[in-house]
Amino acid sequence: MGRIDETKPFIPVRIAVLTVSDTRTAAEDRSGETLVERIAADGHVLAARTILPDERAEIADQLRRWIADPGIDVILSTGGTGLTGRDVTVEAHRDVYEKEIEAFATVFTMVSMQKIGTSAVQSRATGGVAGGTYLFALPGSPGACRDAWDEILHWQLDFRHRPCNFVEIMPRLDEHLRRK
Template sequence: MSAGERAFIPLNIALMTVSDTRKAEDDRSGDILATRIEEAGHRLAERALLPDDLDRLVAQLRDWVAQPGIDVIVTTGGTGLTGRDVTVEAHRAVYEKEIDAFSTLFTMISFEKIGTSAVQSRACGGVANGTYLFALPGSPGACKDGWDGILKAQLDYRHMPCNFVEILPRLDEHMRRKA
């Protein structure tokens, strides 16, 4: 089978909105991501809306990372510069490895749309316990940019020359017992 004939592999994606003010009925960013996840052919494994509370965010991320049925975690919100913006710190408390280029690429995509205002986002990505984690800003536009510009392709096994899905089975190889 050539690369062009690869079959799509649906992933189980958990989605978290981080906000002190939003409720489920007005979570536009979460709704945009949930729709895009499902339209891409993936499964929305879990969905949560949590306040900007570092301990609660870390606990939820660790809970999801520990679940073998969750392949990817996407969060929206809490990536800014204010004192309440702690999503990035929560992610980094869980990461085993950070995907530095995710932040860089997100900034490049944002710069094309919002110019130097892109510098105010701390979008980030990483890996923990064989699970990908991505933190996107809370605006609907930023969620569209992060999904459409990066995650949609990288979470598609058919994307060439490489993608996150093809290395997913090896993310936790350092934790496996050697024979």
């Protein structure tokens, strides 16, 4: 297991939260609120938040706008990762990924197995990188958002986490786009 190196400084990350739902309003968005609370509690910055319907093109367009925004380092979406016909968040994420973080889905499944057993196979949580921005698509339940944050993202979005973390390589995510 990793550890926190207290000799390193904490570096706040700017995070956007996208809730994907045909029915939820801001007042009913428990999953988005779960993420917002954890972002603040860990000392990160909520850079943006919105709710969109389960429409692949709209989701992908919003992801692209946030990827292009230099004030956003990470995008977390919640909802639309299941198996039903309207669940298109994963496809929208993959429409914009430059690289997929395959191990995120694997680790999320391992965490979920401890909580919900074999029902974990119904999640298509995913992670990736585009334009120097991290993107993670999480299931639409508050429990799944808690699990993803508490067991994975809390640690990987903390620069002090050892042996490694997402924040320390953030400056190099778009190195292929820079002139050599």
